[in-house]
Amino acid sequence: MLRSVQDLLSCSVTCPDGDLGKVDQIYFDVHRWRVRYLVIDTSAWGYGQKIWLLPCCIHQLDFDSNVVRLNLEQQKMLASPAIDMLEPISRLQEGKLVNYYGCKPYWEETDAQCASRYPSGAIDPTACGEPEAHARMTLHTNTVNSKVHLLSTGQAGGYTIEAEDRPIGRIRDFVFEDETWLIRYLTIDTHEWWQSESDVLLPTDSIDGVDPVDSTISTMLTREAIQHSPVYLDYVPLRRMYETQLHKVRGGEA
Secondary structure: OEEEHHHHHOOEEEEOOEEEEEEEEEEEEOOOOEEEEEEEEOHHHOOOOEEEEOHHHEEEEEOOOOEEEEOOOHHHHHOOOOOOOOOOOOHHHHHHHHHHHOOOOHHHOOHHHHHHHOOOOOOOHHHHOOHHHHHHHHOHHHHHHOOOOEEEHHHHOOOEEEOOOOEEEEEEEEEEEOOOOEEEEEEEEOOOOOOOOOEEEEEHHHEEEEEOOOOEEEEOOOHHHHHOOOOEOOOOOOOHHHHHHHHHHHOOOO
8 A cells, every 4th residue: 555654754663562662764775766774763762772674574564553563572673783874874784784684685686576666557567677677767877876875755855856857846755655665656846836735746767866965856757747747635545546647647648
């Protein structure tokens, strides 16, 4: 099911032996647009540290109760490797985390796994069949050459969206799939660029560059294509009909 990242940031985190903290930040990789880490703030619970959590440690996402339930006990979580959040996250630091939790490194994922990015029938997943095709679709030059491979939604929130012809808006939120942890859409606030009080969705597979220095994300779509996207209301569940309409707009059928 598709969920807002803001919904996840409001969740508390609990272990089998008690409460641990609250979701404070979410980190995703800019190559595949998949959530890789949840940062848990434990200060209100008296532990006074930030814990980096991998999705493989999560037993259940209970959005009805705003709770993330883990399958590891508190002591295991509190003893996890510390991460310096003031510096870019290195592969060495990430390696310590995945080894500690016993999870498979995400950078060893195969390109065939990207087929689950899309609702059935919305986009042909065979486009992901070759690594080169997948790179052209999701990486492109700016991202490939970037030294930054992880960003938090807090860092990327507010980035300017550069359409093919001109800027079009700013990121307000992220929409992810709670089973695969794939960020499928960016919620774009466009009111500074045209008279609209509503947000629109930008599919992450249309992104062709991420520039953390200039705080911009570029897309292959034009301003007109984005402007004709169906209005997004975050309190209304995202249905297949909406997604189908969105991809028709991208295909020039608006």
